[in-house]
Structures are given as structure tokens and as C-alpha cells.
Amino acid sequence: MRRAPAVPPVAESHVPVLRTEGLSALFHGVPAVRDVTLDFERNSVTAIIGPSGCGKSTFLRCLNRMHELSDGGTVAGRVLLDGVDVYSEAIHPITLRMRCGMVFQHPTPFPTMSIFDNVAAGLRLGPRLERRVLEDRVSDALKRAGLWEEVYDRLRASPLDLSGGQQQRLCIARALAPEPGILLLDEPTSALDPISTQRIEDLIQDLSERYTVIVVTHNMQQASRISDRTAFFFMGALIETAPTRQMFTNPQEERTEAYVTGRFG
Amino acid sequence: MIDRRTRRHLVSRVMTGTTVVAAVAAVLPLFLILAYLVLKGFSSINWAFFVETPAAPGSTGGGVSNAIVGSAMVVGVGTLIGVPLGVGAGVYLAEYGGTGRMAQMVRFVADVLNGTPSIVVGVFVWTWMVKPMGHFSALAGSVALAVLMIPMVTRTTEEMLRLVPGSLREAALALGYSRWRASLGIVVRTALPGVVTGALIAVARIAGETAPLLFTTLGNLNFKTDLLQPMQTLSLQVFVYATGPFPEWHRLAWGVALVLVVLVLLTNIAARYATRSGRATGR
Amino acid sequence: MLGLFLQLVVSAWPAIRAFGAGFLFSSTWDPVRDVYGAAPMIYGTVVSSVLALLLAVPLAVGVAIFLTEFAPGWMRGPIGALVELLAAIPSVVYGLWGIFVLLPALREFVVPPLQATLGWLPLFSGTFRGNSMLAAGIILAVMIVPYISAVAREVLLAVPKHQREAALALGATRWEMVWTAVLPYGRAGITGAIVLGLGRALGETMAVTMVVGNRHALSLSLLEPGYSMAAAIANEFTEATTAMHIAALFEIGLVLFVMTVLVNAVARLLVWRVTGGTPAGSRG
Numbered sequence: 001m002r003r004a005p006a007v008p009p010v011a012e013s014h015v016p017v018l019r020t021e022g023l024s025a026l027f028h029g030v031p032a033v034r035d036v037t038l039d040f041e042r043n044s045v046t047a048i049i050g051p052s053g054c055g056k057s058t059f060l061r062c063l064n065r066m067h068e069l070s071d072g073g074t075v076a077g078r079v080l081l082d083g084v085d086v087y088s089e090a091i092h093p094i095t096l097r098m099r100c101g102m103v104f105q106h107p108t109p110f111p112t113m114s115i116f117d118n119v120a121a122g123l124r125l126g127p128r129l130e131r132r133v134l135e136d137r138v139s140d141a142l143k144r145a146g147l148w149e150e151v152y153d154r155l156r157a158s159p160l161d162l163s164g165g166q167q168q169r170l171c172i173a174r175a176l177a178p179e180p181g182i183l184l185l186d187e188p189t190s191a192l193d194p195i196s197t198q199r200i201e202d203l204i205q206d207l208s209e210r211y212t213v214i215v216v217t218h219n220m221q222q223a224s225r226i227s228d229r230t231a232f233f234f235m236g237a238l239i240e241t242a243p244t245r246q247m248f249t250n251p252q253e254e255r256t257e258a259y260v261t262g263r264f265g
Numbered sequence: 266m267i268d269r270r271t272r273r274h275l276v277s278r279v280m281t282g283t284t285v286v287a288a289v290a291a292v293l294p295l296f297l298i299l300a301y302l303v304l305k306g307f308s309s310i311n312w313a314f315f316v317e318t319p320a321a322p323g324s325t326g327g328g329v330s331n332a333i334v335g336s337a338m339v340v341g342v343g344t345l346i347g348v349p350l351g352v353g354a355g356v357y358l359a360e361y362g363g364t365g366r367m368a369q370m371v372r373f374v375a376d377v378l379n380g381t382p383s384i385v386v387g388v389f390v391w392t393w394m395v396k397p398m399g400h401f402s403a404l405a406g407s408v409a410l411a412v413l414m415i416p417m418v419t420r421t422t423e424e425m426l427r428l429v430p431g432s433l434r435e436a437a438l439a440l441g442y443s444r445w446r447a448s449l450g451i452v453v454r455t456a457l458p459g460v461v462t463g464a465l466i467a468v469a470r471i472a473g474e475t476a477p478l479l480f481t482t483l484g485n486l487n488f489k490t491d492l493l494q495p496m497q498t499l500s501l502q503v504f505v506y507a508t509g510p511f512p513e514w515h516r517l518a519w520g521v522a523l524v525l526v527v528l529v530l531l532t533n534i535a536a537r538y539a540t541r542s543g544r545a546t547g548r
Numbered sequence: 549m550l551g552l553f554l555q556l557v558v559s560a561w562p563a564i565r566a567f568g569a570g571f572l573f574s575s576t577w578d579p580v581r582d583v584y585g586a587a588p589m590i591y592g593t594v595v596s597s598v599l600a601l602l603l604a605v606p607l608a609v610g611v612a613i614f615l616t617e618f619a620p621g622w623m624r625g626p627i628g629a630l631v632e633l634l635a636a637i638p639s640v641v642y643g644l645w646g647i648f649v650l651l652p653a654l655r656e657f658v659v660p661p662l663q664a665t666l667g668w669l670p671l672f673s674g675t676f677r678g679n680s681m682l683a684a685g686i687i688l689a690v691m692i693v694p695y696i697s698a699v700a701r702e703v704l705l706a707v708p709k710h711q712r713e714a715a716l717a718l719g720a721t722r723w724e725m726v727w728t729a730v731l732p733y734g735r736a737g738i739t740g741a742i743v744l745g746l747g748r749a750l751g752e753t754m755a756v757t758m759v760v761g762n763r764h765a766l767s768l769s770l771l772e773p774g775y776s777m778a779a780a781i782a783n784e785f786t787e788a789t790t791a792m793h794i795a796a797l798f799e800i801g802l803v804l805f806v807m808t809v810l811v812n813a814v815a816r817l818l819v820w821r822v823t824g825g826t827p828a829g830s831r832g
Binding site for chain 2: 606607608609610611613614615617618619627630631633634636637638639640641642643644645647648649690693697721722723724726727747750751752753754758778781782785786797798801804805808809811812816
Binding site for chain 2: 064066069094095097098100101102104106108110111112121122125171174175178184
């Protein structure tokens with residue numbers, strides 16, 4: 001596979017890992033996300049909230065260049081990963097996606113692969129790894145996803161035997177295995193029961209120690225529980241962004257206040 | 266006089282019964298045919314049947330080994346040509362075609378081919394292969410069968426692929442899979458049992474075909490394995506024996522037909538089994 | 549595709565030029581004098597197919613209704629599978645069975661009473677020797693039942709549940725529900741299924757040629773031997789001696805091709821509208 005040149009090394013000064021500048025996303029020319037400029041701090045959890053249809057999922061998908069794979073999807077503006085525009089020639093989209101891990105709303109384990117192979121799938125796309133190294137990375141990822149205890153003795157089994165919550169954690173492990181710097185989670189718990197949701201929320205907070213995590217959620221309570229910063233989107237535009245505590249106790253914008261107090265959405 | 270409500274119930278009962286009769290009448294011929302096949306065909310089948318070639322016209326005995334091998338070869342080569350093309354077209358339509366002009370054209374062609382009588386396909390292949398080559402050949406028959414097969418396989422493949430949830434492809438892409446690797450490695454792999462079933466059903470269909478072979482493969486009373494020569498198939502054999510003048514041939518025809526039907530039915534059952542035991546596609 | 553069509557036209561051109569439109573209406577078929585007319589074949593194809601439809605449609609639609617509305621759940625799979633198995637039997641085997649089982653049966657049990665009662669109709673006049681349009685029609689009917697019923701089933705299944713429930717809630721009997729709520733809803737689709745069956749019957753070759761008699765004659769009686777387009781091609785193609793003979797056969801093929809394409813296109817249109825228009829939808 002043709003590899004794009006590597007991303008230039010990070011300067012020591014405080015450069016946010018990820019940043020968007022004037023990012024817009026369109027579907028067949030109609031904007032779904034308008035002119036969003038947003039910084040994501042290294043090793044933090046940022047929640048993106050807003051009523052349905054406000055563009056938060058579309059925004060997320062721009063970060064790892066998934067939006068352009070949608071029918072009629074186009075992007076304007078810049079997304080800077082460690083200072084480099086990911087939409088430029090400097091980074092190949094596939095390389096970018098390997099540096100970002102994405103987890104979706106519905107658990108999607110690959111049904112024809114075993115649990116082990118699912119987690120290893122991302123690893124196998126990269127340079128060839130020795131058997132032992134592969135196994136270590138897989139078990140590592142499963143531990144970090146909090147699933148190891150439950151599957152260590154049946155790694156060859158089919159993932160379809162797992163419960164919904166377990167499958168989602170498997171998808172998280174799959175996303176973690178290639179050691180991405182960034183984790184993009186698109187409503188990861190909305191299809192799960194409360195107990196699984198709880199487990200994954202705890203997981204997200206642990207994960208922020210090693211990764212930069214961005215979570216899209218329609219559940220405000222969840223956002224206030226797990227995130228350091230929150231961004232509120234409305235009708236495709238970024239209305240406000242603030243440290244989470246401040247966003248929920250003392251929002252600056254009127255619309256933000258209306259949303260977080262439940263007056264609409 | 267019966268009151269109206271009772272009459273309505275009666276009508277309902279009667280019509281329900283009528284549909285039952287229809288169902289029975291529809292299925293009855295199946296049993297009749299199978300029963301006759303077994304009754305009349307079984308006696309013709311013995312070891313010699315499978316191993317020998319046909320005896321001289323008018324004399325008794327002889328077998329159909331040339332037809333068995335011939336069918337295997339003609340159908341086999343036809344499958345080798347038809348399945349990859351059909352599956353490829355199906356993958357193209359489901360994964361890349363979408364609603365574009367090219368895709369619409371491919372679908373249209375497949376649909377037209379699907380409805381074309383098999384004998385017209387035979388005529389077509391005759392023009393394009395037999396005439397230029399100067400002689401009949403098994404290969405021409407295989408090509409005719411492949412042409413019949415492709416639209417069937419294309420449609421079932423596309424259908425099966427569309428059943429795979431889009432989220433699966435998305436997850437692969439987000440992980441860093443390239444577009445075509447996500448298609449083949451994940452989506453097609455997931456739909457594989459269904460695709461195989463579709464292919465097997467198509468094979469069973471063409472195994473019984475006779476019309477397109479009439480002037481491509483032609484038939485042969487001798488044992489031949491050369492693809493470039495006329496060859497005999499089980500279906501052709503049934504036709505020749507059934508319409509021939511000798512009572513001995515008529516007797517043998519039932520045996521050949523029984524063998525053919527058994528093979529076709531086995532392939533059909535094998536096809537259904539492939540989906541049953543294959544994993545259901547992921548959520 | 550286009551190539552096929554053009555090819556047929558090109559190869560048939562000599563015949564088209566020689567006989568013009570009269571080809572479709574003339575009955576002369578004289579290889580010796582190189583004069584050809586396709587009327588008996590066209591007539592035969594159409595008549596045998598229509599007869600097949602008349603016999604098959606009540607059966608097929610009845611089966612479809614039975615399976616979707618009345619049959620208990622455990623029966624649906626097996627019976628449906630049996631009906632579909634009918635489609636798996638090769639055409640030539642149908643022909644074999646037709647020659648040795650159907651024809652004698654017709655001769656013994658069906659035609660005498662038929663002629664006794666309805667013999668005054670031109671439809672049933674003449675002497676019955678076995679090979680006949682009637683036999684062809686019956687065999688075709690059995691062959692197309694699974695196709696019509698498979699599509700009809702899909703059409704009926706596509707009728708939304710609330711239609712049925714609305715009828716039942718008004719107090720309709722089961723049959724009335726089917727007759728007034730389900731069937732009208734699926735009318736277009738079922739018509740499509742029937743047309744599909746027609747398309748199938750038009751192109752059927754082997755079974756027909758084995759029982760129809762292969763005679764170049766146009767007769768009103770169903771009991772007389774006849775011919776069909778596909779049967780003509782099957783029988784005469786390899787033995788055609790003159791170039792004109794072959795061209796004539798090509799022209800027959802062209803006519804057959806055009807007919808089946810048109811019929812199938814109409815069928816597809818009708819079925820798509822009802823089952824939601826999935827391109828890879830109903831079974832052919």
C-alpha cells in the first residue's frame with residue numbers, strides 16, 4: 001500500500017493535538033456543519049452535544065476523513081493534526097484513519113472473524129508484526145478496553161456470542177489496538193443497556209490518560225459525567241465551548257442555556 | 266334461507282378450501298413426476314449404466330458414461346466462466362455501482378439476458394462460436410451456459426451483498442481499510458454463504474438445460490473429453506432417447522432422467538444448506 | 549444485449565428482405581422451394597402460452613394465497629419449497645414425462661369425455677393422436693406455476709399488515725379480507741407475476757417440442773398437433789440446408805426475442821411498483 005510521508009514530529013510547545021479551522025461539511029452542496037473552529041486538548045475528553053440533526057456526527061466524521069466517503073460529501077476548511085492539515089497532500093486518508101480510532105453507535109464486530117482477529121484487524125493493515133508481538137498488542141488492547149477478563153479464554157470464538165455491551169467494548173479494543181492518538185466515539189452507548197453504558201463511561205475516563213477522546217452524545221448527563229470540555233452544536237454551527245462544569249452551570253449563550261436546561265432538544 | 270352471516274362464513278370456508286385444493290394441485294405434478302422417474306428409471310440403473318457408453322442403436326444395454334462425464338465437463342467449464350463474471354458483476358453493482366449510469370446499464374442488460382429464452386442464447390453462441398470455428402464443440406455449449414448463468418448469479422450476489430449492514434463497511438473504513446479491501450475482505454466475506462448458495466442454485470439450473478446445447482455442443486454417442494469437440498450431456502441424452510424410435514431407448518431415457526434430476530436436486534439442497542450452516546450476517 | 553439483438557437482425561435480414569411482413573402471417577413453410585412463413589409458429593407459441601396461463605394462474609395464485617394467508621406456520625416452508633422444486637426440474641424431463649405419461653393419460657381419460665361433451669366446439673374438434681397443443685399447454689402450465697406463485701407470494705407479503713387488520717376489524721371473514729383488502733392492493737404485482745409467467749412460457753423449448761407435434765399447421769383445435777417458435781428453431785436449425793432457411797429461423801428467433809423482452813419488461817415494471825422497486829428484488 002502506498003504510504004504517504006510521515007507526519008512531522010511535534011514541537012515541544014503546547015500544540016493542541018487536534019484543531020479545526022473554519023471547518024464546513026456539505027452534502028451535495030448543502031452545509032451540515034458551518035465554519036467550526038475548535039481546539040481539542042491533548043489527553044482530554046471532549047463531549048460534543050446538541051439536538052439531533054445539528055451536525056455533530058457529521059463533524060466527527062470530518063476529523064478522520066470519513067465524511068467524504070458519504071454520498072455527495074464534501075469538506076471546506078482545515079483540520080490540523082499536530083499542525084498538519086489532514087486534508088492536504090501531506091497525509092493519506094488511510095494513514096489518517098489508522099491514527100484515529102472510531103467507534104460507532106451500533107457495535108459492528110466483523111462477523112466472519114474471531115474475537116482475536118477482530119482486535120488484530122487494524123494491526124494487520126500495517127507493517128507485518130511478529131506473532132508474539134501481535135498477541136501482546138491484542139491482549140493489551142483488550143485489557144485497556146476492559147474486556148480481557150471476559151474473553152481471554154475464548155479468543156478464537158465468534159464475537160457474535162458476546163452481549164451488546166461486550167461487542168461494543170470489543171469494537172473499542174479494535175480501535176485501540178493500532179495505538180491511535182485520537183479516539184472518536186459516535187454515541188457509543190446509545191444502543192446499550194444502563195449497566196454496559198456505565199462500564200463504558202468509566203472506560204472513557206480511563207482512556208483519556210493515554211488518548212485524546214472526542215465523544216458525540218445526545219445524552220447531556222453523560223456529557224457532564226465523563227468529559228473535561230464540552231462543545232455545543234446547533235444547526236451545524238458551534239455555539240459555545242467551555243470546560244464542562246462551566247458549560248452546565250453557567251453557560252454563556254442563550255441557546256446553550258436553553259438546551260442544557262432541557263427547554264428543547 | 267341461510268342468513269347472510271352464515272353464508273359469508275360458508276363462502277370463506279369454501280374459498281379457503283379452494284386454495285388448499287390449488288396448493289395440492291400445484292404440488293401434485295411434482296410427486297407424479299418424481300414417482301414415475303423412480304418407478305420407471307430405477308430399473309434401468311445398474312453399474313453398467315454408469316460405466317459403459319451407449320450401445321448400438323436398437324440393441325439393449327449400454328450406459329451413459331459419456332453423458333455423465335460430458336455433463337460434468339460442460340457444466341463445469343460453464344461454471345468456471347459464469348460464476349466469477351457473475352459474482353464480479355454483483356460485487357460491482359452492490360459496492361461501487363450505486364445508481365450511476367454504468368450500473369443501470371449493467372442491471373438492464375442482466376435483466377434482459379435473464380428473460381431471454383435459452384434457445385435464443387444458443388443461436389447467438391452458434392453465430393459467434395460454432396460458425397467461425399467450423400464445428401460444434403463442448404466449449405461453445407459451456408459459453409452458452411455461462412451466458413445463461415451470469416445474470417442469475419449477478420442478481421443473487423447483489424442481493425446478498427446488500428443485506429450486509431452498511432455499518433460494517435464503515436467500521437472497516439474507519440479502521441483504515443482501503444475501499445476495495447473493505448468490500449472484498451469484509452463485506453463479501455460476510456455475505457459469502459449467501460453468494461455461494463446463489464451460485465449453486467444457478468449451477469443446478471444450467472445443469473438441466475438442453476435447448477442451448479442443441480446446436481453448440483450437439484451431442485455425441487461416443488465418449489469424448491475434448492472440449493473442442495461435440496460432447497454428450499445428460500440432458501441431451503434424455504432428449505435423444507425419449508424422442509427416438511427404439512423402446513429400449515425409451516426405457517433408458519427414464520434412467521438418465523432420474524440421474525439428472527437427482528443430481529439437480531442434490532445441488533439445490535446443498536445450496537440451501539450452505540446458507541443454513543453459514544453464519545448469519547452481523548447485526 | 550444490444551449485440552444479441554443486432555446479431556439476430558443481421559442474420560435474419562435476408563429473410564426479412566425476402567418475405568417482408570408477410571412472414572408473420574404466412575403459413576407456407578417449404579424448404580424445398582425456399583419459401584417460409586412463420587404464422588403457425590407464432591400462433592402456436594401464443595396459443596400454448598395463453599392456454600398455460602389459463603390453467604396455471606388460478607393454481608399459482610391460489611397457492612400463493614394459501615401460503616401467505618391461510619396455511620399454518622409450519623406448513624409454509626415445506627410447501628413453498630415443494631412448489632419451488634417444480635422449477636428445478638429440467639425442461640427435458642418434463643418433456644419425457646409428457647410424452648410417456650401425460651399423452652397416454654390424456655388419450656385415455658381426458659379427451660374422450662372432453663370430446664363427448666365439448667366436441668362441437670372448433671376448439672376440441674379433430675382426432676386426437678397425442679401430440680397436441682393441449683398437451684403443450686398443460687405441460688407449460690405445470691412449469692410456470694412455481695414462477696408465478698413465487699412472485700405472487702412476495703407481492704402478497706408486501707401488503708402491509710394494517711390493511712389486513714383494518715379489514716378484519718370491520719368484521720370481514722378471512723376470505724373477504726383477502727378478496728377486498730389484500731388482492732386489490734397487490735393487483736399490479738400479481739399481474740406482473742402473471743406476465744412474468746407468460747414470458748417464461750413463451751421461451752420454453754424442450755418440453756413443448758417433445759409433445760406439441762412439430763407440425764407446420766395452423767389449426768383452431770387444441771387437439772391437433774401444432775408448433776411453436778422455439779420448437780421450430782430447436783428442430784430445424786441443425787438440419788437447415790439453405791441459407792434462406794437459416795435466415796428464416798433467425799427471423800423467428802428475432803421475433804421470439806423481441807416478444808420475450810417486451811413481456812419481461814412489462815412484468816418487471818409491474819412487480820417493482822408493488823414490492824418497492826428494489827433492483828435486485830423479486831425472483832425471476
